[in-house]
Amino acid sequence: MSPRSSSKENTKAVLIETGINIMMEKGFNNTGLSDVLSACGVPKGSFYYYFQSKEDFGLQIINSFDEEYAEQLDKVLGNRQLTAVDRLKKYIDDAIVNAEQRKCSRGCLIANLSQEMADQNEIFRTRLKEVIERRRSTFALVIQEAKDKEEICTDIDPREAAEFFLSAFEGAIMRSKVRKDTEPLLSFRKLIFSVVLQTRSR
Amino acid sequence: MSPRSSSKENTKAVLIETGINIMMEKGFNNTGLSDVLSACGVPKGSFYYYFQSKEDFGLQIINSFDEEYAEQLDKVLGNRQLTAVDRLKKYIDDAIVNAEQRKCSRGCLIANLSQEMADQNEIFRTRLKEVIERRRSTFALVIQEAKDKEEICTDIDPREAAEFFLSAFEGAIMRSKVRKDTEPLLSFRKLIFSVVLQTRSR
Numbered sequence: 001m002s003p004r005s006s007s008k009e010n011t012k013a014v015l016i017e018t019g020i021n022i023m024m025e026k027g028f029n030n031t032g033l034s035d036v037l038s039a040c041g042v043p044k045g046s047f048y049y050y051f052q053s054k055e056d057f058g059l060q061i062i063n064s065f066d067e068e069y070a071e072q073l074d075k076v077l078g079n080r081q082l083t084a085v086d087r088l089k090k091y092i093d094d095a096i097v098n099a100e101q102r103k104c105s106r107g108c109l110i111a112n113l114s115q116e117m118a119d120q121n122e123i124f125r126t127r128l129k130e131v132i133e134r135r136r137s138t139f140a141l142v143i144q145e146a147k148d149k150e151e152i153c154t155d156i157d158p159r160e161a162a163e164f165f166l167s168a169f170e171g172a173i174m175r176s177k178v179r180k181d182t183e184p185l186l187s188f189r190k191l192i193f194s195v196v197l198q199t200r201s202r
Numbered sequence: 203m204s205p206r207s208s209s210k211e212n213t214k215a216v217l218i219e220t221g222i223n224i225m226m227e228k229g230f231n232n233t234g235l236s237d238v239l240s241a242c243g244v245p246k247g248s249f250y251y252y253f254q255s256k257e258d259f260g261l262q263i264i265n266s267f268d269e270e271y272a273e274q275l276d277k278v279l280g281n282r283q284l285t286a287v288d289r290l291k292k293y294i295d296d297a298i299v300n301a302e303q304r305k306c307s308r309g310c311l312i313a314n315l316s317q318e319m320a321d322q323n324e325i326f327r328t329r330l331k332e333v334i335e336r337r338r339s340t341f342a343l344v345i346q347e348a349k350d351k352e353e354i355c356t357d358i359d360p361r362e363a364a365e366f367f368l369s370a371f372e373g374a375i376m377r378s379k380v381r382k383d384t385e386p387l388l389s390f391r392k393l394i395f396s397v398v399l400q401t402r403s404r
Binding site: 025026027029030105106107111112114115116118119120125128129132133154156160161163164166167168169170171172174175177178179180183184187188190191192195196 | 227228229231232307308309313314316317318320321322327330331334335356358362363365366368369370371372373374376377379380381382385386389390392393394397398
């Protein structure tokens with residue numbers, strides 16, 4: 001779809017998609033609206049028809065990214081064809097393949113914006129906190145299921161394990177971004193499953 | 203020491219210290235030189251006497267922060283009064299106290315700049331990679347010592363464990379910054395010692 005030929009209904013979606021791509025690389029503060037507008041050929045006036053401000057644009061970007069990510073997450077973590085542990089492994093394997101394809105660039109938009117904005121904008125922080133908390137609950141449920149079905153051999157608290165899992169995963173993405181290789185993600189994958197969750201299979 | 207009364211020799215140090223404090227909160231791109239100069243009362247001409255550019259300033263800030271941090275790290279991780287595991291625990295306990303004192307703001311300058319700059323500036327990325335790799339080696343040595351002295355009961359590879367330890371720690375700092383509480387750091391502390399390193403004491 002050419003952004004210029006998109007209907008009005010699509011203009012907002014194009015702006016958000018372009019914003020996600022640029023902010024993923026440059027962060028919120030360093031992304032100029034002019035970068036976004038020229039990248040998708042939308043005039044400034046249209047931007048302010050859809051968004052009250054750059055802050056509003058940023059928040060809608062978080063919402064849109066989060067919704068899309070939650071859908072993807074649900075496809076993997078909700079796939080009952082796989083055991084709970086295999087779903088977690090597939091999630092990490094997919095992330096490692098993605099990182100390789102992107103040459104370890106970009107990382108995770110939510111983590112990038114968290115690092116950048118948590119101290120700078122309370123509205124962003126509150127929204128980002130909701131996002132990371134909801135993801136934590138999603139992972140905690142899968143870990144709980146793995147525990148109930150005795151796929152993992154440890155008496156770990158699922159919410160605590162989910163918090164640790166996501167801390168270690170997000171830290172590994174960041175370190176891969178700096179190293180420009182997946183070694184941190186591979187160490188994460190190995191240790192989270194063999195040592196932290198003590199999975200029975202594989 | 204009042205910055206205005208500081209000698210020429212101190213001016214550079216004052217600029218760097220002020221830069222560290224501002225960049226820790228606002229990041230590199232979002233920190234204006236005028237913010238730094240007005241915060242420490244140094245004229246623009248003096249700035250360009252010490253630094254070629256904002257990029258040069260940023261790199262010297264990383265170097266200075268890294269040197270200071272390495273010294274602090276050495277005091278804790280090199281303290282032979284404590285066992286290797288107790289040194290690692292002290293390092294994390296100190297970080298948790300610091301986070302509480304700062305109300306979980308700021309985080310780690312190296313991690314913040316890594317997240318922000320790794321895809322934007324190859325010179326920054328290379329320097330940040332050196333810093334995180336050197337820290338990893340420092341932690342790997344302590345984990346190796348803990349293993350040699352049988353303070354930990356797991357046959358974990360020290361370099362892999364150090365990579366995982368630092369990923370999980372940095373991720374926990376970031377998540378604490380978003381939540382504005384130390385829960386991610388407390389989960390990290392609990393699981394890294396009891397489950398990942400399987401420490402014998404405490």
